[in-house]
Amino acid sequence: MDGTVFRSEDLPPAERFEAWQALMSQTHAPMRLTSNHAGDYQAHLRLITLGEVSMWPATYQQLVFLRTPKLIRQSDPEYCHISLVVRGGATASWRRNEATYGTYDIFTNDSSVPYEIATSDETITSIGIEVPKTQLGLPWGRAQQVLGRPISGRSGIGALLAQFVTQVTTDPTPYTTADAYRLGAVLSDLVTAVLANVTDAEPHLQPETRHRTLVLGVKAFIKRNLHDPELTPTAIAAAHYISGSHLHRLFRTEGTTVASYIRHQRLRGARHDLADRALAATPVHVIAARWGFKDHATFTRAFRAAYGTTPTDYRHEADVSAVSVG
Structure with a gap:
């Protein structure tokens, strides 16, 4: 299930930032990166492949991600990208809009839209999620309404998504290929449910997505309340x-x-x-x-x-x- 593992210390200092930029462009979409620490960049990333869906928990120094119209024309994998900020913060700019994200906020963007994301000066830890637009159980036109809007990962469906990706990325259990595809389907459903919740589109969700999301929510509620004898x-x-x-x-x-x-x-x-x-x-x-x-x-x-x-x-x-x- 696990793919690439990147550790900047495995490379000579002069090669680290270029290698990191190449990896980011492969993991999400072609991007131009800049950093105040490019001369000796420090970063860790693990790529987790779940069928057509992927996650990449990462810790890295200050960074500016820039996706331009030229880079979009060069290559567009048609991904919906979700990032859970675990530690640190960032500011995103797109189409004359701007939003700031802090710890346990969820950020969404579109590989087809130009954007600039600047992280804070402190080292940031985040979990990136890449979902093909075709995997979402929601019309992309409706999902686009959410792009760039901060979503809380501390309550509601956002918390359920945050708990799921945190557990999967920290669980050392060696998942099988079949497990990976099932987890990918669950993750696609959760991302769909988060987008639908923000856009009030839940009544339009596919029955299977609604069912699986409800089961996950009920199980999470039970685990939080096991101490209660009632x-x-x-x-x-x-x-x-x-x-x-x-x-x-x-x-x-x-x-x-x-x-x-x-x-x-x-x-x-x-x-x-x-x-x-x-x-x-x-x-x-x-x-x-x-x-x-x-x-x-x-x-x-x-x-x-x-x-x-x-x-x-x-x-x-x-x-x-x-x-x-x-």
């Missing part, structure tokens, strides 16, 4: 303005039930904490309560059924294993 299907359905029967149908299409999904996520979290030596002094019943289990007996039964041992024995085995490895 997290019930009724409460989840109400938070998403859907009926209980609709909620249960969503999870049936995922091959599970709402209750099973909640229990599995809580047990995963509790098992992680039980194996954490930093929490060795925390009583088992306290960990169980933190993950939303109403009583110790219920937690113990569920843990034994899932993992074939009691929470106390699992903690002891994990501690013994850690000591022997150490």
